[in-house]
Amino acid sequence: MRLQTTLVLCAVVTCARALRTDQQYWSELAENELNEALQVKLNYNTAKNVILFIGDGMGPNTVTATRIYKGGESHRLVYEKFPHMGLLKTYAANKMVPDSACSATALFSGIKTNKDTMGVDATVQRYDCEASLKPEARPVSLASLALKAGKSAGIITTMRVTHATPAAMYAHSAERGWECEAKMPAGTEQCKDIARQLIEDFPGKDLQVIMGGGMQGLVTNSTAAADDPFDYWGCLRQDGRNLVRTYKEDKTNRGFKPSVVTNNKELGELDVENTDYLLGVFANGHLKYDHERDTGPNGMPSISDMVEAAIKVLRKNDKGYFLMVEGGNIDMAHHRSWAKRAIDESAAMEAAVDLAANMTDAEDTLLIVTSDHTHTLSINGYPERGTNVFDIAEASSNDGINYTTLSYSTGGPETFQYYVVSDENGHSVRRRDPSLDDTQQFDYHFQAGIRLKENSHGGGDVAIYARGPHAHLFHNVHEQHYVYYAISYAAKLGAYSSAASINASLHLLSIVIVAISVFKL
Structure with a gap:
């Protein structure tokens, strides 16, 4: 009954435009895309600014579901209109399926590393504090390169600012969970926790913008409230430090004007x-x-609110900036099999991409949207075009029980909705009919086939979309750590900087001169 009701409402109210099937409609869609393709021109400018959006856990199926959620099957998200795109292989140095710490290290530092480690190379095994201290095991991040080039740099996340993805930009750690000292075991005293690296060490202390959550890991004895409880998956600082105060003092002592909000x-x-x-x-x-x-005065900002403020601060630097933005709650929702929450968070990040695109110029700003890894979300069955993506797809041809358009291959206990039925034919396993529940609720756990503690990451490729200078460098199937090199080249950072190019040319010239001299002799 719910499926029939949805179809009726869709046909009468919301889906008339999306349900065109005449030949002219298909021709118009294709010709519009062809005209776009014919107008694409390669931009060889140097990227003065770079904004890198990471939809954590935003695999291709999440993008597709977001598109349908926002406007139907024929809709296009803002970044799907970018002129260049490719695919990234997301495997880790030691795992087929990665976590966010190692995949962010690949994106930000140009190397593959081991699962659950960040800002270190693959010689560092998980929990090996001593190995993580070796200078040669610590790669240089994009934020570091930008700062060394005189640009500004910043990070934004909907997660704790010490969480895996943002931390990979500034921290070197053999364990992603060492966000504060309270989670670090005996024998690791010589290693700094991630929060201290953010506030005390380069490049963290020189980031002009840092926004997200995680106060409990920065300030000892932070205060919890009904609307802002402690996150016991994270770390609660207990060493007496107040790193927010340290942050203010450091900036003031160096003659800068800090703002803490x-x-x-x-x-x-x-x-x-x-x-x-x-x-x-x-x-x-x-x-x-x-x-x-x-959304009131005492509430938390949206990802778009943070992006807007960040760009306003960073663009004051005439040399440009590098900004990383993570939509981390996409991943958090997927882990709990809350597909609607995950898709809604993906839509919120798309709004932030739209805002960033409107605040910047494609002539000098490289704007990139990608993900660190996929999740096990599937889009199933043969639902009618124009129906709600969170609704029932159809009844199973095997047992007649309905199933939803979206489901997961793995999930937590709430998603494993199977039970044993005894009848005259013996015992059989049945799946709960999802039409008995309200699948439109944000907290509905979409069903999974394999029960785990929570939904796991997926190991599939993720898409990367790009607009701006040298966006055409993303054009086929790439290694994930290639992103670091492409951004560095586009912005002339590190090995691709003007100074590096001049030095390389002088070195080559000296070789030629010596060769000529030897030849004459």
Whole structure:
């Protein structure tokens, strides 16, 4: 009955435009795409600015579901209109399926490393503090390259600022969970926790923008509240340090103007002209899902709110900037098999991409959207075109029980909705009919086939979309760590900087001169 009702409402109210099937409609879609393709011109400018969006866990099926959620099967997301794209292989140095720490290290530092480690190479095994201290095992991140080139740099996340993806930009750690000292075991005293690396070490302490959650890992005895509880998956600092105070003191002592904001009101009233460094920490743990956050003065900002403020601060630097933005709650929702929450978070990140695209110029700003890994989300069966992507697909041809368009191959206990039925034919296993539940709710756990503690990551390729200078460098199937090299080349950073090119040319010239001299002799 729910499926029939959905189809009726869709046909009458919301889906008339999307359900065109005449020949002219298909011709118009294809000709529009052809005209776009014919107008694409390669941009060989140097990327003054780079903005890298990471949809954590946003695999191709998540992107497809987001597209349908936003506007139907024929809709196109903002970044799907970017002129260049490719695919990235996401495997880790030691695993076929990665986590966010190792995959972010690949993206940001140009090397594959071991699962659950960050900012170190594959010689460092998980938990090996001593090995992680070796200078030769510590690659240089894109933020480091940007800062060394005189650019500004920043990170934004909907996660704790010490969480795996953002931390891979500034920290070197043999364990992603060492976000503060309370999670570090005996024998690791010589290694700094991730929060201290952010505030005390380069490049973390020189990031002009840091925004996300994670106050409990930065400040000892942080205060929990009903609407902002502690995140016990994370780390609660206990060593007496107040790293937010350290942050302010460091910037002031160096002659800079720091701004620290903790809610919507403070971010909205930010004095950009009198802000050299911006630290925004809006929650003890991760930021709330976008659909449930408090949008009032004391609430948490959206990912778009943070992106807007960041660009305003960073663009004051005439030499440009590098900004990483993570939509981390996509991954958090997928882990709990909350498909609707994950897709809604993906849509929220798309809005932030749209904002960034409108605030920047494609002539000098390389704008990239990608993911660190996939999840096990599937789009199933043969649902009618134009139906709600969170609804029932159809009844199973095997047992007649309905199933949803979206499901997971792995999931937590809530998703494994099977039970044993005894009848005259013996025992059989049945799956709960999802039409008995409201699958439109944000907290509905979509069914999974294999029961785990939670939904696992997937090992499939992820898409990468690009607009701006040298966006055409993303053009086929790439290794994930290639992104680091492509960005470095586009922005002339590190080995591809003007200074490096001049030195290489002089070195080559000296070789030629010596060769000529030898030849004459």
